[in-house]
Amino acid sequence: MSDQDRDIRKVLDDDTLARIIKAAGPRRTPPAEAYNAVFEASHAAWQTKLTASRRQRWRYALAASVAAAVCAVLFLQFVNPDQTTLATMQLVRGDVALFSSDSGNWTPLRERGTPLKKGDRVRTAGSAGVALQLASGVSLRLSENSELEVDADEVLNLIAGTAYIDSGGTNRSVQFTTPLGIVRDIGTQFEVRITDADLRVRVRSGLVEIQQNNLIETASAEQQFELSRNGRISRSEISAQNGEWAWAEALAVVPDAEDLSIATYLSWAANELGRPLVFESDSTKLSAEFESWYGNLSGLSPKEIFDVIEAGSVFEIAPQADGGLLVSRK
DSSP states (O other), rough: OOOOHHHHHHHHHHHHHHHHHHHSSSSOOOHHHHHHHHHHHHHHHHHHHHHHHHHHHHHHHHHHHHHHHHHHHHHHHOOOOOOOEEEEEEEESSEEEEETTTOOOEOOOTTTTTTTEEEEEEEEETTTTTEEEEEEOOEEEETTEEEEEEETTTEEEEEEEEEEOOOOTTTOOOEEEETEEEEEEEEEEEEEEEEESSSEEEEEEEEEEETTTTTEEETTTEEEEEETTOOOOEEEETTOOOGGHHHHHOOOOOOOOTBBBHHHHHHHHHTTTTOEEESSHHHHHHHHHHHOOSSOOOTOOHHHHHHHHHHSSSSEEEOOSOOOOEEEEE
């Protein structure tokens, strides 16, 4: 198409458009009702968008506030770790006192759930006992006439008396510092006793390391290790079912989670008694693992757990000659 043809077509198109506009006549003014309806719809849409925008900004502000609060807590724990809960009271029996590093005073201890921070101490009088749970989940128990200070995460100062550790399935190592040396476990059950004359370590299961200056010794399951102040070392044997463990068994706290299986309770009780648990068959074990126990077992001793479950289920538990316990179906 030539330039002349394009010019002629443009003139015709413009003329045609003008005639169409002229034929349409002047635009009518819309009714007031229609105008108001359109205005209200537009205003509502604008308000919705504005509210959504404000809500979004509020969410961002809330998220920022929560993040700031979390950072503040972590910062305070970093700059002031003394305020971190390192252990919690689970069971208190008899005359037990708590020394607060904040107040510097000893006060009677009665309540379960009391938290302990760095520098707090626990003291038991004659015939008393206490069970604590460390922040790592490790079970700690103190016998009568004992005193212990919580120094740091899984680091404990045994000042006097006897302490018992059950690290269970936590795979965490706990260290005791004593006037005669350091005792460190490697996933085990063990007892530490300090007197004016010696340091005694009894290992129920697992392995324990004893360190005095440059001397490092180890004690394994069912061994007793004694270290005197003059450096004399003696070893002997102690069965995992020996009656000397009874004081620690008496302070055992039954798991209180909901819908635990019968196998879980049986395993817990057997572990507390230092006895291997054996099922007569894989099907019996599977049945015990899938069957939940809904009764209240809190406050019972490990031995009572066996009696109650045997009376209220299809399982029976029989002691074996090797000290183990055989679980079978009735």
